[in-house]
Amino acid sequence: xxxxxxWKAWLYLAPTIILMLxxxxxxxxxxxxxxxxxxxxxxxxxxAGTSFTFDNYLLIFxxxxxxxxxxxxxxxxxxxxxxxxxxxxxxxVTVPASIFLALLIAVGLNSIKWFRxxxxxxxxxxxxxxxxxIGMVFAVMFQKDFGLINMIFGTNKxxxxxxxxxxxxxxxxxxxxxxxxxxxxxxxxxxxxxxxDKQYYQAAKIDSTPKVKVFTRITIPLLSPQIAYVxxxxxxxxxxxxxxxxxxxxxxxxxxxLDNSLLTIVYYIYNMxxxxxxxxxxxxxxxxxxxxxxxxxxxxxxxxxxxVHY
Amino acid sequence: xxxxxxxxxxxxxNAKKVQKxxxxxxxxxxxxxxxxxxxxxxxxxxxxxxxIATSLKTMEEIRASQQYFFPKVAQWKNYAEALGPNSxxxxxxxxxxxxxxxxxxTLGTLITTIFAAFAFARLNFKGKDTLFTIFLxxxxxxxxxxxxxxxxxxxxxxxVGSDITGAYLAMIVxxxxxxxxxxxxxxxxxxxxxxxxxxxxxxxxxxxxxxxKVMVPIAMPILISIFILKLMGSWNSYVWPNLVANNxxxxxxxxxxxxAFQDTSSGMIQYNxxxxxxxxxxxxxxxLFIFFRKYIMRGVSxxxxxx
Numbered sequence: 001x002x003x004x005x006x007w008k009a010w011l012y013l014a015p016t017i018i019l020m021l022x023x024x025x026x027x028x029x030x031x032x033x034x035x036x037x038x039x040x041x042x043x044x045x046x047x048a049g050t051s052f053t054f055d056n057y058l059l060i061f062x063x064x065x066x067x068x069x070x071x072x073x074x075x076x077x078x079x080x081x082x083x084x085x086x087x088x089x090x091x092x093v094t095v096p097a098s099i100f101l102a103l104l105i106a107v108g109l110n111s112i113k114w115f116r117x118x119x120x121x122x123x124x125x126x127x128x129x130x131x132x133x134i135g136m137v138f139a140v141m142f143q144k145d146f147g148l149i150n151m152i153f154g155t156n157k158x159x160x161x162x163x164x165x166x167x168x169x170x171x172x173x174x175x176x177x178x179x180x181x182x183x184x185x186x187x188x189x190x191x192x193x194x195x196x197d198k199q200y201y202q203a204a205k206i207d208s209t210p211k212v213k214v215f216t217r218i219t220i221p222l223l224s225p226q227i228a229y230v231x232x233x234x235x236x237x238x239x240x241x242x243x244x245x246x247x248x249x250x251x252x253x254x255x256x257x258l259d260n261s262l263l264t265i266v267y268y269i270y271n272m273x274x275x276x277x278x279x280x281x282x283x284x285x286x287x288x289x290x291x292x293x294x295x296x297x298x299x300x301x302x303x304x305x306x307x308v309h310y
Numbered sequence: 311x312x313x314x315x316x317x318x319x320x321x322x323x324n325a326k327k328v329q330k331x332x333x334x335x336x337x338x339x340x341x342x343x344x345x346x347x348x349x350x351x352x353x354x355x356x357x358x359x360x361x362i363a364t365s366l367k368t369m370e371e372i373r374a375s376q377q378y379f380f381p382k383v384a385q386w387k388n389y390a391e392a393l394g395p396n397s398x399x400x401x402x403x404x405x406x407x408x409x410x411x412x413x414x415x416t417l418g419t420l421i422t423t424i425f426a427a428f429a430f431a432r433l434n435f436k437g438k439d440t441l442f443t444i445f446l447x448x449x450x451x452x453x454x455x456x457x458x459x460x461x462x463x464x465x466x467x468x469x470v471g472s473d474i475t476g477a478y479l480a481m482i483v484x485x486x487x488x489x490x491x492x493x494x495x496x497x498x499x500x501x502x503x504x505x506x507x508x509x510x511x512x513x514x515x516x517x518x519x520x521x522x523k524v525m526v527p528i529a530m531p532i533l534i535s536i537f538i539l540k541l542m543g544s545w546n547s548y549v550w551p552n553l554v555a556n557n558x559x560x561x562x563x564x565x566x567x568x569x570a571f572q573d574t575s576s577g578m579i580q581y582n583x584x585x586x587x588x589x590x591x592x593x594x595x596x597x598l599f600i601f602f603r604k605y606i607m608r609g610v611s612x613x614x615x616x617x
Contacts, residue, residue, distance in 0.1 A: 008517065009435035016426040019487045024448050027459030034458065042462040101350070108347050112340075122351045125358065128599040128606065130546050132564045133588035137361040140581055148360050151377045179354070187610065211339070240452055243548050250568060266454050270549070273458060286455045297450045 035283035041276050056284035078260045079285060082252075083268035089170065090177060090264065091238040098178040099230060102185035107219060109186070110193045120190070127183035135247020138176045164254040166261035173262060177244050181237075185230050192226035193219070225304070232300035236293050242266035265289050361592070365389070365585035372581050385582065392571075392586035399570035399587045404563040407555075411481045411562060412544030416537055418486035423536065426492045428521050431499035432507065445489050460484050461553055470554050477560040481551055491536050494609070498532045499525055535609040538602050542595060567591055 010017075034040045037047040038055050060079040109119055126134070141148045142159040150156055158164045159172050200222070204214045220227070241264050245252065252267050253259030263271070265285060272282035364372060365388055366381040393401045429435070430442055461470075464484070469476035502525060510520045526533070548564040555561050561569075571584040599606055 006435045009429045009433040009438070012425040012429040012433065013441075016422045016487050016492070019422065019483075020445075020448065020489075022463065023460055023484045023487070024451065024456060027456040027463070028451055030459040030462075031455055042465070105347065105350055108343050112343060112347060119347055119351055122354055124599075125596065126354060127610070128542070128595045129358075130564060130567075130588075130591050130595060132546075132548055132568050133591045134357055134361075136568070136584060136588055137357045137364075140364060140585065141357065141360055143581075146373055146375070146377055148356070148377070179357070182354070184610070187607075236452075240454065246548065246568065269454050269458070270553070273461065273553070279458065279462075283458050286452070286458055289452055290455050293452050294450060 031283045031286055034280055035287045037280055039277055040280045040283070042279060043276050047280070056280045057288075060281055060284050060288070078263055079265075079268055079281075082260045082263040083265045083285070086170070086262060087239055087241065087265045090174065090241050091235060093174050094177045094181060095231065095234045095238050097174075098181040099185060099227070099234065101178065102182050102230075103189055103223075103227070105182070106186045106189035106193060107215065109190060123186050124183045126180050127187075131180060131243050132247045134180065135176060135244055138172065138179075139248050142172050160248060160254050162255055166253070169249065169254045169262055173244060173248055176248060177238070177241065180244065181234065185234070188226050188230055189223065192223050196222045228303050229300070232296055232303070235296050239289065239292055239296075240266050242270070358592075361585050361588055364581055365392075365589050367582050369580065369582055388582045388586045389590070392583040393590065397570070397583065398572075399566055399583070400558065400561075401563075401566070401587070401590065403559055404561055404566040407478075407560060408544055408563045411478060411551075412541045414478070415482045415485045415544060416540040418482065419488055419491060419540055420533060420536065422487050423491045423495050424521070424526060424533075426487075427495035427499050428517075428525065430492070430496045432521075432525070433517070445492065449489050457550065457553070464554060471556055474557075474560050477555045477557070480554040481547075481562070484550075488540075491540075494536070495529060495532060498529045502528055531605065532608065534602075535605040538598065538605050539609045542598065542606075545591075545595065563591055 035056055036052040036054070037049075038053050039048040041047065062080045105123060109116060109123070112119070139160060142150075144150065144156065144158045144161045144164075147159070149159070157168065160169045196219070200218050201214065204218060209217075245262050245264060245267055249262060251257050251259065252263040252271065253261040255261075266289070269282045269285045269289070272278040272285065363379065363381060366384040366386070367388075368381075368385055371378070371381060391397060392399055430438065464470055464480040467479075469480035506524055507520060510524060515523070544562065546564060547562060548568070551562040552565050555565065567587050570587060571580045572578070
């Protein structure tokens with residue numbers, strides 16, 4: 001039976017393997033190759049020069065100056081100046097902030113008695129919404145002249161409309177990303193909290209341990225596997241931020257199509273894909289992204305093997 | 311004797327006091343707790359509320375210097391206009407495209423997933439563990455890495471910018487495999503006891519019959535989860551359709567929404583219509599969540615444990 005199963009198994013796997021070879025494995029290799037070819041043009045299948053080159057990487061890291069396509073200035077130097085910096089800001093602001101808030105909310109939800117289910121549903125709502133749609137709602141709420149936020153706080157700040165500064169738009173972007181990132185984290189933390197043995201809390205109660213100490217000495221350590229998991233996956237997710245910028249601004253910056261001040265790494269990749277001539281730069285940026293993601297994934301594997309606990 | 315009594319009395323008073331303080335403290339901390347939860351819940355809800363409120367206002371109300379939390383008169387006609395034939399948001403066209411792409415990519419995914427999960431969970435073959443590890447490893451690759459070459463591939467296949475069938479194919483075929491769902495279903499298949507398999511073998515059932523008559527019905531809940539999550543994925547997908555469906559009439563719902571209701575020459579946005587559009591895009595998802603909460607949560611919370 002075993003040997004008979006052998007070819008049968010491959011038959012069952014055939015559709016999956018064929019599709020994966022075409023749409024996963026080949027693209028992985030091909031994109032890496034393109035990233036080492038200068039001015040690769042997929043329509044002609046040609047490239048400048050004769051062999052592999054590191055020029056694309058040097059270009060995106062701004063070493064050899066600007067890059068012109070069809071005589072117009074393109075985004076070359078914007079990778080370092082905007083895409084990379086903005087992405088790092090998003091990662092190191094939104095991930096810790098949303099994890100901290102989600103942890104507080106999850107612990108709060110876990111210790112209330114009344115209306116728990118209703119609150120749970122409310123906090124999960126942002127997860128099942130369309131990122132583009134709600135991003136557009138945020139844009140309306142932060143509108144300068146008649147937005148809800150300026151109305152509530154009695155200000156007249158230009159947050160994200162034409163003429164807004166990079167940092168105010170970045171602030172709104174981070175608020176939106178945190179808002180959108182909360183539900184999933186709350187869900188994971190909540191299921192982790194429900195798995196903690198009640199005995200620990202009863203023991204702490206008998207010893208009349210203060211609540212803050214219960215939180216830092218019992219809840220956090222016993223929740224550490226979930227916290228570590230959420231930290232790493234959110235890091236990876238935040239490095240790929242793109243559609244939230246599109247949803248809020250419809251452009252890479254508040255001042256129209258040519259303003260790149262809120263460019264992210266992925267936005268940069270899609271912008272460079274727009275023209276065949278800059279495909280190589282998109283590939284190089286994608287490889288950089290792959291390396292970042294792999295780095296965090298290996299940290300995750302390492303951490304989950306060590307079993308974070310106490 | 312009297313001394314001892316006094317001490318006891320003292321302690322009694324102390325204990326009562328402590329109890330009282332504890333009670334007050336408990337009530338206070340409960341108030342703080344609920345206040346925090348309620349404030350956060352309001353922050354979560356406000357965008358939804360503002361979306362609905364704005365969708366029911368007139369443009370004059372929206373632009374007024376004095377803003378109100380409620381529309382003066384609910385302008386239901388905004389919805390008729392936003393979804394009407396003269397709107398720049400071609401809802402019915404986008405809906406049709408989204409449903410076609412969603413259903414066909416889901417069906418394809420279900421077929422590849424069921425076959426692959428069956429092979430991994432039930433059959434024995436050389437290199438099974440290695441292959442499964444490779445499968446799992448591909449989950450690490452960011453989609454953006456693949457998009458570049460996949461775009462070239464579908465362009466070479468003539469699926470980009472030719473006709474609506476090409477656009478459909480470009481949006482469906484590359485997404486027929488999902489390693490995560492294979493993993494999810496394999497775990498589910500593995501829980502089915504071996505005895506069932508041997509019993510089916512004794513009855514002279516083939517692997518094929520066993521898969522469809524026993525395994526698939528048992529795994530139905532998880533298959534429904536996959537179906538719903540995948541449909542929601544098409545509803546929300548923006549990036550890839552934006553690249554390959556570069557024609558007004560080929561767009562999916564999210565792409566259509568982002569570009570609509572904006573006067574291209576003046577850049578003016580009809581906020582009330584735009585928000586009516588976002589309500590129409592958001593509400594089906596919320597309804598799906600309310601009715602299929604169990605199935606959605608199953609897929610989502612499993613995702614959280616995969617690490």
